[in-house]
Amino acid sequence: MATRTPRGSAPARPRGRAPGAGRRRRRALAGALALTTAAALAACGGDGGGPPTLTWYINPDSGGQAEIAARCTEAAQGRYTIEVSQLPRESSEQRQQLVRRLAAEDDSIDLMSLDPPYIPEFAEAGFLAPVPEELAQRVSEDVVQVALDGSTWRDELVAVPFWANTQLLWYKKSVAEAAGLDLSRPVTWDQIVQAAQDQDVDLAVQGIRAEALTVWVNALVESAGGSVIQDTEAQPEDIELGLTEEPAVRAAEVMQEIADAGIAGPAFSTAGEDANVIAFENGDAAFMVNWPFVWPRALSGVEAGTLDASVPEDYGWALYPQVVEGEESAPPYGGISLGVGAFSEHPDLAYEAAECAISAENQAYYFVTNGNPAARASVYDDPAVLEEFPMAPVIRESLEQAATRPQTPYYSEVSSSIQRIYHPPSAVTPGETGQRAAELIQAVLAKEELL
Amino acid sequence: MSTTTLPPGTKQEPVSAPPGGTSDRARAERRLGWLLAGPAFLVMLLVTAYPIAQAVYDSLFDFRLTDPENRSFTGLSNYAVILTDRIWWTSLGVTFFITVVTVAVELVLGFALALVMMKALKSIRPVVRAAILIPYAVITVVSAFAWQFAFDISTGFVNTWFGWVPGIGPDTDWFGGTWSALFVVCIAEIWKTTPFISLLLLAGLAQVPDVLQEAARVDGATWWQRMRRVTIPNMKAAIMVALLFRSLDAFRVFDSIFVMTGGANSTESVSFLAYRQTIARLEIGLGSAVSVLLFLCVVLISFTFIKVFKVDLSSTRGDA
Numbered sequence: 001m002a003t004r005t006p007r008g009s010a011p012a013r014p015r016g017r018a019p020g021a022g023r024r025r026r027r028a029l030a031g032a033l034a035l036t037t038a039a040a041l042a043a044c045g046g047d048g049g050g051p052p053t054l055t056w057y058i059n060p061d062s063g064g065q066a067e068i069a070a071r072c073t074e075a076a077q078g079r080y081t082i083e084v085s086q087l088p089r090e091s092s093e094q095r096q097q098l099v100r101r102l103a104a105e106d107d108s109i110d111l112m113s114l115d116p117p118y119i120p121e122f123a124e125a126g127f128l129a130p131v132p133e134e135l136a137q138r139v140s141e142d143v144v145q146v147a148l149d150g151s152t153w154r155d156e157l158v159a160v161p162f163w164a165n166t167q168l169l170w171y172k173k174s175v176a177e178a179a180g181l182d183l184s185r186p187v188t189w190d191q192i193v194q195a196a197q198d199q200d201v202d203l204a205v206q207g208i209r210a211e212a213l214t215v216w217v218n219a220l221v222e223s224a225g226g227s228v229i230q231d232t233e234a235q236p237e238d239i240e241l242g243l244t245e246e247p248a249v250r251a252a253e254v255m256q257e258i259a260d261a262g263i264a265g266p267a268f269s270t271a272g273e274d275a276n277v278i279a280f281e282n283g284d285a286a287f288m289v290n291w292p293f294v295w296p297r298a299l300s301g302v303e304a305g306t307l308d309a310s311v312p313e314d315y316g317w318a319l320y321p322q323v324v325e326g327e328e329s330a331p332p333y334g335g336i337s338l339g340v341g342a343f344s345e346h347p348d349l350a351y352e353a354a355e356c357a358i359s360a361e362n363q364a365y366y367f368v369t370n371g372n373p374a375a376r377a378s379v380y381d382d383p384a385v386l387e388e389f390p391m392a393p394v395i396r397e398s399l400e401q402a403a404t405r406p407q408t409p410y411y412s413e414v415s416s417s418i419q420r421i422y423h424p425p426s427a428v429t430p431g432e433t434g435q436r437a438a439e440l441i442q443a444v445l446a447k448e449e450l451l
Numbered sequence: 452m453s454t455t456t457l458p459p460g461t462k463q464e465p466v467s468a469p470p471g472g473t474s475d476r477a478r479a480e481r482r483l484g485w486l487l488a489g490p491a492f493l494v495m496l497l498v499t500a501y502p503i504a505q506a507v508y509d510s511l512f513d514f515r516l517t518d519p520e521n522r523s524f525t526g527l528s529n530y531a532v533i534l535t536d537r538i539w540w541t542s543l544g545v546t547f548f549i550t551v552v553t554v555a556v557e558l559v560l561g562f563a564l565a566l567v568m569m570k571a572l573k574s575i576r577p578v579v580r581a582a583i584l585i586p587y588a589v590i591t592v593v594s595a596f597a598w599q600f601a602f603d604i605s606t607g608f609v610n611t612w613f614g615w616v617p618g619i620g621p622d623t624d625w626f627g628g629t630w631s632a633l634f635v636v637c638i639a640e641i642w643k644t645t646p647f648i649s650l651l652l653l654a655g656l657a658q659v660p661d662v663l664q665e666a667a668r669v670d671g672a673t674w675w676q677r678m679r680r681v682t683i684p685n686m687k688a689a690i691m692v693a694l695l696f697r698s699l700d701a702f703r704v705f706d707s708i709f710v711m712t713g714g715a716n717s718t719e720s721v722s723f724l725a726y727r728q729t730i731a732r733l734e735i736g737l738g739s740a741v742s743v744l745l746f747l748c749v750v751l752i753s754f755t756f757i758k759v760f761k762v763d764l765s766s767t768r769g770d771a
Contacts, residue, residue, distance in 0.1 A: 125517035209715035266622035267604040450538045
């Protein structure tokens with residue numbers, strides 16, 4: 001270096017500065033600024049002090065998970081902060097986004113709200129940090145069995161059950177009474193079809209080519225005593241399907257009966273949960289199988305003045321219909337379990353946060369405010385829950401009978417194949433449809449056919 | 452065949468070039484050309500050629516995103532699976548149907564709108580042009596939702612408004628059948644992209660020399676004769692470019708189908724099929740192969756348009 005100014009002293013400003021000196025100075029200044037910025041950014045990115053921030057990828061709700069995150073941040077007393085990041089609305093799209101991020105080993109995923117059918121896929125791909133043994137024991141206490149089943153893969157708890165959803169049979173009390181249907185006892189699909197025909201009303205079921213259709217098909221097969229997948233194996237070619245067995249045939253018979261009776265409404269092949277609840281609210285349908293969200297929706301409709309108060313007053317609820325008379329039905333199971341990302345930098349803290357999120361208090365809060373039923377059995381005895389959800393005991397009973405959807409890392413393929421073959425439901429033929437679906441699933445898993 | 456005095460294989464050089472090679476000036480210009488165009492060329496390679504090459508490479512593997520360890524080379528077997536599958540041919544048929552129907556309707560409608568924009572009174576011309584172009588400004592997925600809500604059996608108004616048309620009633624489920632669903636998809640596409648085609652045709656109309664029109668008028672040609680003999684032949688290149696651009700666009704139809712039917716009732720397009728294999732099924736190899744085939748279809752369409760219809764892209768720029 002030719003010249004040097006003493007450290008700390010400002011350089012003397014020479015008269016008659018050489019051209020370009022100003023530019024050099026600006027460059028030096030810009031360089032210093034860039035270095036400072038880089039240093040500041042590095043501090044933000046690393047463990048530059050302060051409590052770590054955990055990111056919880058949540059499914060959209062009415063703000064309940066964000067509130068729980070805030071509560072748990074406060075309970076952590078400065079050891080960590082939880083931030084929520086919202087995933088898309090559809091569970092299949094939530095899966096897609098999480099898979100893309102996790103396949104790229106995204107370490108920003110600390111906690112994630114997972115739809116149970118995709119848990120085996122995440123676990124098998126190594127996307128979930130292992131649940132510590134002691135914690136697994138603690139979070140399994142007081143939890144309905146189906147929620148544990150849905151969070152388990154290869155006999156190990158791989159996610160923490162948070163809330164557990166199930167479908168009920170919703171009916172208009174006035175119509176059921178007029179039809180002489182006793183819904184204090186379990187009823188069969190045949191009885192409901194008959195009642196709907198007699199009263200000239202619709203029975204709302206989810207016939208849309210979407211996940212809702214798989215939920216319905218699976219519940220029918222399980223209720224008839226069978227399973228879509230009889231033997232789950234990690235290798236796709238070893239999976240044994242039950243779609244050609246007698247229970248699957250019986251399930252197809254129920255679908256055919258509903259289609260032939262002409263009671264499923266004009267939008268049978270395009271109606272999902274939301275369309276069905278509209279049909280139920282406006283009186284076109286008097287019977288419906290659907291998730292419990294229909295209840296808070298009706299109450300808020302009354303509050304907003306969009307629904308007459310007499311509508312929810314006429315709501316009745318019962319256990320999911322039986323396929324075979326006298327044999328307990330197997331209602332659909334849904335809900336959310338919490339997984340911890342395998343690439344998270346703070347898996348221990350993330351599990352601590354998950355344990356906080358699923359506390360009985362938080363589950364009761366979530367149930368009452370967002371209408372999402374708890375995975376803990378004791379929450380159903382909470383007076384606040386019972387006041388807001390008079391059907392809470394039926395929900396718990398339904399969860400005790402509920403069955404998971406096929407547990408396999410290839411669930412997406414299985415579900416999409418079912419949707420393709422069982423849609424439209426009016427074209428379902430007992431025996432033949434199950435056979436075709438089984439053939440398609442086998443071919444898709446063997447990568448011999450497109451989906 | 453022209454005759455030449457030069458021996459075969461001898462390179463013909465510009466007369467002004469010094470013997471034995473290009474001048475310094477020409478070399479400097481070429482270097483400058485590379486310097487100026489180089490970065491853009493590099494960016495093109497990165498954003499276009501690289502993903503295509505990656506897709507071609509991936510399509511030769513059995514590769515599932517959630518199971519990268521079991522990735523294996525399978526050669527062209529993914530292509531064999533696709534080309535022997537009925538779903539591929541159905542999707543291809545649906546895509547061709549949507550392309551042909553929408554482009555044909557859009558051409559007629561777009562031409563009419565271009566004429567309106569051309570002939571509209573000077574004072575209201577900007578308003579007319581803006582009104583015609585508004586649909587093109589709407590994001591495709593938003594337009595798809597709007598049309599879906601309009602035709603939906605529970606939330607839509609179409610069944611009520613058009614109840615007087617035979618075959619339409621309160622129970623008409625537009626998305627419950629293949630043809631009715633495709634009809635709505637086509638309507639949404641036509642509404643959305645007719646402005647694009649009309650804009651290109653307007654540019655073509657503006658290029659037809661006024662003197663030719665004037666001469667035809669003096670000769671006593673009717674409106675139809677002038678249209679058929681003067682206007683349309685003079686804007687042939689503009690029409691072909693509009694058709695080419697729109698056909699390529701229509702062939703990649705995705706949003707409307709995704710929103711409206713989710714591929715139900717055999718309404719799946721080739722893009723949707725690629726999405727389902729790659730994103731939903733996570734079979735990167737199979738999905739890449741579908742994408743490569745889609746790419747080849749697009750190349751084939753471009754090639755057909757350019758060669759068969761003899762589109763001269765330069766003439767549309769007015770420098771032909």
